[in-house]
Amino acid sequence: MAGRGRGDAHTRDADPAEARGARELADAHGPAEPADACGDPGPTGARAPSDPLLSSRDGRILTLTLNRPHRLNAVSLPLYDKLAGALKEADGRRGVRCVILTGSGRAFCAGADLKAHRDRPQSPGERRRYIEAAQRANHLIQTIGTPVVAAVNGHAIGAGLELALSADFAIVAEDAKLRLPEVALGTFVGGGAVYTMAERVGVLKAREIICLGDFMSGAEAAEMGVLNRAVPAADVLPEATRLAHRLARRAPIPLAAAKRLIGPAANLSRGEALERERAALEEIFGTADWAEGLAAFHEKRSPDFRGE
Numbered sequence: 131m132a133g134r135g136r137g138d139a140h141t142r143d144a145d146p147a148e149a150r151g152a153r154e155l156a157d158a159h160g161p162a163e164p165a166d167a168c169g170d171p172g173p174t175g176a177r178a179p180s181d182p183l184l185s186s187r188d189g190r191i192l193t194l195t196l197n198r199p200h201r202l203n204a205v206s207l208p209l210y211d212k213l214a215g216a217l218k219e220a221d222g223r224r225g226v227r228c229v230i231l232t233g234s235g236r237a238f239c240a241g242a243d244l245k246a247h248r249d250r251p252q253s254p255g256e257r258r259r260y261i262e263a264a265q266r267a268n269h270l271i272q273t274i275g276t277p278v279v280a281a282v283n284g285h286a287i288g289a290g291l292e293l294a295l296s297a298d299f300a301i302v303a304e305d306a307k308l309r310l311p312e313v314a315l316g317t318f319v320g321g322g323a324v325y326t327m328a329e330r331v332g333v334l335k336a337r338e339i340i341c342l343g344d345f346m347s348g349a350e351a352a353e354m355g356v357l358n359r360a361v362p363a364a365d366v367l368p369e370a371t372r373l374a375h376r377l378a379r380r381a382p383i384p385l386a387a388a389k390r391l392i393g394p395a396a397n398l399s400r401g402e403a404l405e406r407e408r409a410a411l412e413e414i415f416g417t418a419d420w421a422e423g424l425a426a427f428h429e430k431r432s433p434d435f436r437g438e
Contacts, residue, residue, distance in 0.1 A: 182209040184234070185216055190227035190378040191371065192220050199235030204243035205289045210263035214270055221274035224437050227378035230370050231271070231297060232281035233290075238306070241288025244315075261320065264289065268321035271296040272393075275386030277377045281370035282348065283363065288312055292321030294357060295330075298389060299377075301370045302348035303363035308356070314343035329393070330355050381419040382437035384410075 184195040194216050196203040220226045233239055252260065271278050271293065280297035285307045292310075294300045302308070310327075312319045319340055327336040331354050338344075339356075352360035361369050377385065387410040391403075398406070414420055418438040426433035 181212075182206060183212040183216060187226075190225060191230060191374045192216075192226045192228070193230040193232065194220075196231075196233040196239055199233075199237075201243055202235065202237035202240035202285060203233040203290070204240050205264065205293075206243055207260050207263055210260075210267045213267045214263065217267070217270040217274055217278075221270075221276050224382075226276060227380075227382060227437075228374040229274075229276055229278045230281055230367075230374050231278055231293065232283055232367060232370070235284075237284040237290070238280070238282040238286040239290025239293055240285050241290050241311070264292075264320050265322075268292060268296040272322065273390075275382065275389065277374075277385055277389060279370045279374050279377070280357075281367045282306055282308075282357065283366045289320065292319065292323045295323055295326045296321055299370075299373060300357035300359075301366050301373065302351060302357045302360050303366050304347065304349040304360045305363060306348035307345050308348060308351050309343055309345045310340050311343040313341055327356070379432070379435070381417075381423060381433070381435040383417055383419060384414055387414065 182196070182198050184197045186193045186195070194213065196205075196209065196213075198204060198206065198209065217229070220229050277299070278297045280294040280300040280302075282294050282300055282302035283306070284303060286294050286302070287307065287309045288311055291308050294302070294308075310319050310323060324336070324340065327339055330336075331339070335354065339346075346354075346356075347360075348357070349360045351357045359369070391406055391410060419433075419435045422435060423433050
């Protein structure tokens with residue numbers, strides 16, 4: 131990404147809010163010349179971690195950690211590919227009942243790696259592959275049967291906010307900086323953000339957030355309904371973990387049905403929504419988990435759902 135001086139020159143004739151936004155975006159992406167997207171060390175000699183995505187398992191909870199702290203976890207093609215692979219694997223493992231997505235260091239994800247995009251212009255084929263990888267990762271977060279909780283521990287900008295929007299639940303640090311700056315940078319949002327944002331806050335507010343690209347705090351985002359809940363930064367991962375454990379105790383088949391039906395229901399006629407609801411109920415009434423839920427209720431104990 132360009133240094134501070136260049137950013138000031140570029141915004142010299144802009145209005146004060148735009149100039150301030152450009153400087154804040156540069157600040158959010160950290161030092162001007164850190165390691166690049168391929169992990170080559172920058173002038174400071176700092177080297178990127180060898181694995182852009184960390185995975186850890188605690189019983190039924192799988193935590194996926196974006197791991198490019200030298201770039202505030204800015205997304206790259208390898209990161210998107212690894213994230214998509216991990217989500218597919220999680221959805222196919224019965225023992226995983228909830229996924230937590232978070233970031234290493236002081237950011238959740240500061241968006242696209244603008245320095246890498248500037249330094250290595252991509253061919254049309256490379257651009258298409260990058261866009262498809264981003265869409266695939268976001269689509270998997272949105273559609274796998276396993277619930278995904280975003281623990282937004284710090285800045286979530288551009289592609290980072292798109293990842294948080296894709297999650298089923300998002301706990302955000304109160305003082306985190308959030309922004310969709312793409313239009314202000316001459317590009318466009320991805321990850322289904324145009325649809326998700328309009329669903330969350332309405333068309334008029336979505337236009338403001340996407341077209342103007344202003345910063346909002348985590349507390350403001352929660353108040354508007356962009357994300358679920360804002361807490362002090364130190365409490366983000368513990369709160370997300372508590373929520374994940376609650377979800378992990380729920381019956382997986384109804385949870386997957388709820389995830390599959392709740393979002394699209396807004397765009398269906400009442401008749402179509404009822405038909406999908408009926409099909410889900412018929413499927414669930416034949417499961418062992420439904421029988422276990424009934425038995426646990428009558429025996430006054432906690433159910434032991436197995437996803438069967």
